[in-house]
Amino acid sequence: MEKGRTGYFELIVAGRGGQGALTIGRLLADAGMSGYRHVTYFPNYGAAMRGGESECTVILSDQEITGLAMLEPAAVILMGAAPLEEFERRIKPGGLLIFDGSLAAQKVNREDIKVIDLPATRIAAELGDSRAANFVFLGAYLAATGAVLPELCEEVLEKKLRGGKNKTLLSIDKQALREGAKLAGVG
């Protein structure tokens, strides 16, 4: 049994096309395959390849997953300038919001949810590639919830990025994952 695992996790990752919201959602789902009987990964995106709205819902569960999307999620990762108000309102009481406060126009007002404010883009840029910001977010989520071990995500990532050209990217992605976990304050 993994640290903090309770047998059911749900997460919405929202961003803009190109930020990698779907990439980390799918990665979490792939990694979840080894520990959970049931997994759903539902990507919801517009027609635009880049810059358009992009969102995915991941559920990891030991029981049958009846729904596949929810109005009120237990956890949300908001990438970039995704609409904070919309998702802040929807999170379940006691839920988790991970976002980049340095990019958001408003402040979080809810006091009944756990908030992790993470300058993910800046951290990723410092590691060598701002495009790895999504992995900073994922690292923070994994550390805060224990849904799957970061090592499992790294394994999946290594399989996906197998091949010469991506070695630097893989290394930065893995560092970003670790850095996110550290900064979440529980990793």
Add this chain to the structure above:
Amino acid sequence: MAERVLIDGNEAIARGAISAGCKHFFGYPITPQNEIPEFMSRELPKIGGVFVQSECEAASVYMVYGGALAGARVMTSTASPGFSLMQEGISYIAEAEVPAVIVNVMRMGPGIGTGGQHGQTDYRQVTKGGGHGAYRCIVLAPYSAQECFDHMQLAFYLADKYRVLVLVLTDFIIGRMAEPVELRTLEFDPLPGKDWALKGKALKDGKRKFFVSAAFNYGGAPPRYYQHMAEVYQKIKDSEIRYEAYREEDATLLVVSYGSSARMAKRAVDMARAEGRRAGLFRPVTLWPFPEEAVQQAACRAGKVLVVEDSPGELVEDVKFAVQGKVPVHLLGIWGRYTPKGGIMTGGSGIIYPENILEEVRGLA
């Protein structure tokens, strides 16, 4: 145990078809089903099959017709506007009584569609037949990636068994949602040989085979063709109706829903039960033949029905017809979608979430 992989409904459709022995795919690209031809174009050549990207859907469907006449397991897949283009060919295939499988991964709206990618607005067209001539097609509506995989095997079996077209109806949500799929091969009863198939120039019983469109073959007045087809359709109705009943034995509200909406409705039923509300779900798996009797019985037991579909109201017509006015039938349709505020995020056009269905259930049970 069979291999378990995380794949989306579209890939599950493609893999299911291949596991059913389909080696011939003819199609034209359209969102949200492109993962099917993409997979087929990559995998079919490896197993000695044929993938053809046609010039349009009207051509794909006639390639399917030709392949089916030759006795091969053939298919195409498309989305709503492409499915409309196929109607003429579908009607011809139905007339000729050759087996084939067509997948429609619906997208919302008439014409080119209305922007949002998900929606269940082809129910009436797919179940009632968009082509001419009062034919019927078996319609299967999977609601999970596993069912996409399994239903493709079932679809090819049923098509061969009755020599009819089988339509598999999914949508953006079922097509693109990834879930673990057990790549299992289903067992079916043996099928009769395809002695009707046109294969090369071979003679049969000393005679050259000559294929004439079925309806002309029957003659008679009233046309014996329809009498013959009525018998075929009756056999299908007698043995092939499939549905899932979930927590409905003691329900006081019966939720009826199919495909992606049934996933949301199933969750809503669980949420309602957790509040002590006796809701149950009835999910037609075959949309034609429609499980009329089973719906009526379950509806009468519950006393009240709520239809949930991501459409202005099409399934609700079949439910009302089945229930025959015996109990009230309510509809939570496309207007039941939650629309995000303060941005253009979350798909823009909204989704009917389980919470939206629960709200409706609270008002009724």
